[in-house]
Amino acid sequence: MEEGMSDFCFRGENVGGNRGSATGTKCGRWNPTTEQAKLLTQLFSSGLRTPSTDQIQKISNQLSFYGKIESKNVFYWFQNHKARERQKRRKVDKDVIRTENSISMNFFTQNFTQLYHDSEPEKVTETLQLFPLNSFGESESNMKVHASDCRDNTMFTYTEEEQMNHPPLDLRLSFM
C-alpha cells in the first residue's frame, strides 16, 4: 500500500522483453513494466485521477505496446494509486499531529489524556498543490486540461537498451 516512505524502490524491468510481470512473478497478475509504470505515474502526477472508460481504453492501448496489459489494469491502477495516496496522507497527517502533541508533552506525564480526542480534521488547508487539481471529485474537463499539460517529453526518457527494444511510439497524450 503506502509508497515512498523512507524507502524508494525501483523495480527493475525484466529484460526478457515480453511482459506480464516485471519480476519473476508467476504471471498470475499484471505487473507494470517500468515504462508502463512511468507513464501511468506521469499521467497521475499530471493530475489525472479518475480516467473515463474511454481514457482508460486509450491509455491501455498505448501501454500495451510495452507489454501485456488490459484496460482493467489501468482502471485498477488509478483506483489504487489514488486511494493509497489519500490514505497515506491521512495516516501521515495524523501521525504528525500525534508527534507534535507528544513532543510538546512531558515524556513521563504523557498520560494518554488528550491523545485520544479524535483528531479528525481532514480539511485540506494546504495550498502547496503542485498541480491545479481539485482535490476532490475532478471532472472530465479538468482531466483534459491536465492531460494536455502532460505534453512534455519527459516521459520519453528511456534508458539505453530500452531505447532499442521500444520503437519510437508517440505516447503523447493523443487520446481525449
Place this chain on the structure above:
Amino acid sequence: MEEGMSDFCFRGENVGGNRGSATGTKCGRWNPTTEQAKLLTQLFSSGLRTPSTDQIQKISNQLSFYGKIESKNVFYWFQNHKARERQKRRKVDKDVIRTENSISMNFFTQNFTQLYHDSEPEKVTETLQLFPLNSFGESESNMKVHASDCRDNTMFTYTEEEQMNHPPLDLRLSFM
C-alpha cells in the same frame, strides 16, 4: 522466490534507532519493540483483526510510547498478521484434506473435527486491560484501547466467515 530479482532498493537513510527487542539494528524498516509486539499480539488475540483507521491511530499512539512507530506500521502489522494466520490455516486445511484423501474416508469425521481445531478469534468479549495505564496515574480522559472500545463489532465476528473464503468465480468486470 529466487529468480527474477530485479528490484533495487535504495533505502533512504532512516534514523531508526528504534528497536528495543533483540538486536539493536538501526535500520530502515520498523520493527516492533517487545512491548509493542506484546500489545499488538494481545489485541490480535483479543479478537481484533481489522482495526479501523481510528483504532489504528489510537493503537499507534499508545505504542508510540514504547518506541518509534507510525500508524502505517500498525496497519501493516494487522494486515500481515491476519493474512498469515489465514494463510497458515489454509495450508493446514489443505494438508488435512490431502491426508483425508490419502486415508480411508472412514476417518472423515475424525479429521473433520480437526479441521476446525484452529482456534479462531477467541471471543474475548470481556474487557481487557491491554495497556498499563495505571503506571502513569490515570486521568479522566484516560482511554484504554480495550477490545471493548472497538465498537466495530466486525472485529469480533471473524469467527468463521473468513474461512469460507472461496473466491467467487464471478468476474463481473465489464469494462468497456
Place this chain on the structure above:
DNA sequence: TCGTTATGAATGAATG
C-alpha cells in the same frame, strides 16, 4: 558468513 525464516512493506485485484 551464508542459507533460511520471519515479517515489514507494497500493490494488484476485488467488493460493497
Place this chain on the structure above:
DNA sequence: CATTCATTCATAACGA
C-alpha cells in the same frame, strides 16, 4: 471511493 484480501518483494533476525 474505502476497505479488504492475496500474493509478492525485500530484508531483518536467526541458526549453523
